[in-house]
Amino acid sequence: MQIDNTERITSEVPIIEDVEFSRRKRGAPNARVISYISGRNTNSHGILRQHINNAKGPVQDPSKVAALLRHRRSPNGNVVLYVGGGDDLPMFRGCIMKPFIRHDSMHPRLLAENVQCGTQGTVCVGRPQINGCRRPEQENNEETLNGHDSALMEGPVGRAESVIQPQPIILSRDDYEPYGFDARCVLPYRAETSGHRYVGDGYSKYYVKRFNPHSWRFSLVMRTRERSGILFYMADTGCNEHIALYLVKGKLAFSVMFGGERLRLKSINRYDDEFWHHVTFERNGNVTQLMLDGSIESMGLMYNESQYFPANMPFHVGGLHVVPKKFAANQINRKHLSDFTGCIKDFNVNNQPIESLGTGAGLHIHVSPCFDGGTEPGMYFPYKEDHQPSAYMVAMSSYTVGVNVEITMDIKPRTRDGIILAVGGTTGDFFNIALVDGSLAVRLRQGGETLFTRYDSTMYGYSLCDGAWHSVKISKAKNIIALIVDENLVAPLEEGDLQNRNCNTNGALYVGGVQDGVFVEGLLTNSQYAGCIRKMRFDFRPINPSTAMSVNGDITTNICPLF
Template structure:
């Protein structure tokens, strides 16, 4: 390479060629020296050039390198655009920003890790046209024969029907949902694959399933995620080549249960074909008193300033409500959506700190619950009282038996106690009042806690069957504070329910 041999009679002549740049597998390299017949080790690629090396992001934006020499700018608050060049409307910046597509643009997001065996997607979208690309990711095979060689996974609207396709290398699988979407309304699409098995559902209706052709069962993905359209048409899924981009908006994207749009307000808005959605449920803002509107498909949740509560932050909180411990009376069930205290569902690790006071002589009961919902017992993490002591329960699969960890000290003495709960994969730990850490390891198997992200405090009236009997009784006592990871939950303001609560007079 870089060295030609030319025969002239019986003489061989070596020509020197200067090589300045090398393009290999989508990356550009500078060559530090020319090649010649005297070269000992051949090519030395001492410097790898990345798209972010030119510092394209303005106004202090952070540049993230993507495959194929692409980049994405994470912009500071109040800025947006491909290079953070535009100022965000302050009235919109106060809430959750939703990208709006006009059919000609696309949003580039980071590539999907660990998608070989399984991949799950949840997409909340609104469409104004019956045809459009929602989601695409591929293997990144270049050339005219890309559609014949590479793996891919895509979701699109075709004639109003939701279509989910993927190819593992043995031929494509196509799932077309029978019911059409309603234009101008919010929908939730859920698509997943495990090896060759694919599943698709719309708005929590009955799913449809099928298998891709044998024998291959691994999905190889290398490109960035293309949301709402495509940047070029040299892709593996030939059915998308002539399909327009989405004319509509995307409210939420979960990839393997992880948020992919949580930083949209700080990231690229593309090339002018993507704007900020201004429509129901959060525009105009229904939240009063400077509350932030969090869209939940066609509904919304108001994140209120600390002085207010209620569905629309319409109720002024008294001094007692702002700082006095909440009294739990056996039927005081508070639910907290995961988007309030954490943007991603906790699968690998959980950490809670609860300050509580249990009434002497109170029955065994449930204090904290994190599970999957439904009537069948699946994964869960629970904190309860059992015969005057605290007890942790953990199940990482509906097939495995739950494990339980009971505190060595009693807490039914009418005094305040601080309880620390920590789970790291299969390891469960409990500590009371800064004392010795107690631990127990779940049996080998699953290390992931799959939950619906909803945290219940004080008990729940929506529990599955076949749980320990104390779980079906609500906590009786007082709770002063609850911390989830590094964030403190306000028991009144953050709760999903606008309940009339009672308070413990003695907060000391």
């Protein structure tokens, strides 16, 4: 069913033709769900969020289409459009054809016609299918949805009109794999990120070669809601001369000091509104200027040349190490030197990305990816590409499972295979927990006897890879292993010989994966875990990056992406 002219949100440009997706409640059979969202998954519902920066004009009367199309304005001013449901909205089931959004001639195509899950600004929950509505001619006159000849929608809107549609593009699972999706999982392999996130106690450090103090140009894109914080700082060893960019009561301040001459420029407007803003600060001969979002905010003249800057200059982004911060306070008010809180991306030196200048990846201290779509507490283990090293934690350098142990955690995986926990050693005993083809498996050896138990969530009508948190509790009591997932106890209990009660491991306790090239006996998969873990405890002892012996790779502390 197409949304009628009197009821639809209209415009001149269609967003997409149609979308199909399915969901399955726990214990219920699969049901077809059709909505405006890209992707497909047979185990969950779907939501699409399309962020519209600087949108002109409101979306009109979304209540007329119930849960089909809703919008809200986020705290940072962006318009967030929900199609097919929402975080606090009932989920629509059916087919939506040709959704439109109003726009003006100066802002065409605010919503792209060919949206894809995982592209910037678009977040999907579920894997519905774009342009996958089955037409009557395709179904060979089969019974159509909701009893209408047009077979276009079943759901809360009760009117239908026929419309000629192009042939659908049916996307298979293989079509999704190159985009980072497993069609059997709700969340993509990799959470969408934009630059680096700074939390007020860290920084990034880079080097620029052959720096010319007489002519230079730096640019970055930043987003914050904080009123103060240092974004950029370059200085000689004694901080006699500097180039600095920092926030002062929400405004951008640009300070340059060469040869005893200091110039300070300040933006007219505030930029602590949680929007992305493009900042350029440069010197070309005697002219120094500060530009925000393509407009010159302030300009000044500087005649002195540098007396201290070497050819190869280090600089800090997002904060300062304690030593340069102490010297910097001689020229800049200490309260303006607090470390930045927010996100920074697209850093360029003389119009070249810093990553392309051959100065290395930089040093990052307490810096994490800036996730699009929001965050929640938890440890995030990134998906491992073939060319990347493993991301894992060494919770303890030597761990003995012993006679009794209780392990609890919550998991939200993005793939169906991955090492959650592994410990072995030189004794031949081991204890491993892993996702294997969507099931949670526990394998243990003690006294030469191997015990194994597995939780298959499909027996309960759902998937562990459905984008939700799942509670896990593993109890080892002498020769018995009890596995409980989402309050479901695996029965019968796995029970070994009563004489074998001590699991005498003595190796490192790995979480999320193992070190490349290291052999841990008894592993059920070689894949690294991808997704989030929270509330992990060993006999009530918390296990996280702050308590671990070492953290390897881009594992975030207490920051887990929602999508």
